[in-house]
Amino acid sequence: MGDIVTAGVLVIGDEILSGRTKDKNIGFIAEYLTNIGIDLKEVRIVADDESDIVAAVNALRARYTYVFTTGGIGPTHDDITADSVAKALDVSIDHHPEVVARFKERYQKPGELNEARLRMARIPQGAQPIQSATILAPGFRIDNVIVMAGVPSIMQAMMDIVAPTLRVGDRMLSESVRGNCREGDIGTPLREIAEAHPDTAIGSYPFLDENGKPNTSIVVRSRDQANLTTAMDAVKAMLATLKVLQ
Incomplete structure (x- = not known):
C-alpha cells in the first residue's frame, strides 16, 4: 500500500453549526491534502465550547498523523481555540514575544493595540507560529x-x-469514467469488480446529465498505477457489456 499519511480536520465555530456562515474550508483542505499525498480521513465540526474542542483535538490527534483546525483564533471572547488546544496538550499559553512585536509595529496609534487584539498573540508553550508578511494574526x-x-x-x-x-x-491516483447508465444498473457488477481488486477504491456517483436524465460517474482510486489501470479496464469492459445488453 506504500507510505500512508493521514489527517483529520476540526472545524470550530457556533456560526458554522447555526448555518450563519457556510464553510468554505473543508473542500479546499481535502483537495490540498490529497494533492500532496495526505489522506483526509475524518472531519468534525464543534461549537465554541472548550470541553468539546479539547475532546475533539485529543481524539483526532491520537488517531491521525495530523490534525488541522480552522476557526476561533480571532480577538473576541468566543475565540477560544488557542486556549483549548493548550489545554488538550496540557501546556501553558502566553503572548508570543515575536508576535507582540509585530502587533506593535502594526498598531501604533494610542489604544489601538488593545487587550482584544493582544489575544491573537497568545500561543501555547512550545508552538511554532504560522505567519508571514501578509498574515497579521498567526x-x-x-x-x-x-x-x-x-x-x-x-x-x-x-x-x-x-x-x-x-x-x-504516496499520492492517491484516480481515474473516472462516465457510465451512461443509472447507478442501480451497475451496483452488482461494480461490487464484483471492487471485490476482485482489493488494492483499489471504487465509487459510483449519480448525477443528472445535460439532458436531465440519471447518469453515473465511476471513480477508481489506487496508489499503484498498474492496479488502477487494471481495475479501470475491468470497469470499462463491464460498461461496454452493459451497453450491448441495453
Whole structure:
C-alpha cells in the first residue's frame, strides 16, 4: 500500500453549526491534502465550547498523523481555540514575544493595540507560529496539531506555509469514467469488480446529465498505477457489456 499519511480536520465555530456562515474550508483542505499525498480521513465540526474542542483535538490527534483546525483564533471572547488546544496538550499559553512585536509595529496609534487584539498573540508553550508578511494574526503548530484561521483566504495562505514542513505519503491516483447508465444498473457488477481488486477504491456517483436524465460517474482510486489501470479496464469492459445488453 506504500507510505500512508493521514489527517483529520476540526472545524470550530457556533456560526458554522447555526448555518450563519457556510464553510468554505473543508473542500479546499481535502483537495490540498490529497494533492500532496495526505489522506483526509475524518472531519468534525464543534461549537465554541472548550470541553468539546479539547475532546475533539485529543481524539483526532491520537488517531491521525495530523490534525488541522480552522476557526476561533480571532480577538473576541468566543475565540477560544488557542486556549483549548493548550489545554488538550496540557501546556501553558502566553503572548508570543515575536508576535507582540509585530502587533506593535502594526498598531501604533494610542489604544489601538488593545487587550482584544493582544489575544491573537497568545500561543501555547512550545508552538511554532504560522505567519508571514501578509498574515497579521498567526496560526500555530504544536506537535501534530496545526491551528489555522477560519477566514478562507487566510487559511489558504497558512496551508501554503505549513505544507512544505509536513510528512507526506504516496499520492492517491484516480481515474473516472462516465457510465451512461443509472447507478442501480451497475451496483452488482461494480461490487464484483471492487471485490476482485482489493488494492483499489471504487465509487459510483449519480448525477443528472445535460439532458436531465440519471447518469453515473465511476471513480477508481489506487496508489499503484498498474492496479488502477487494471481495475479501470475491468470497469470499462463491464460498461461496454452493459451497453450491448441495453
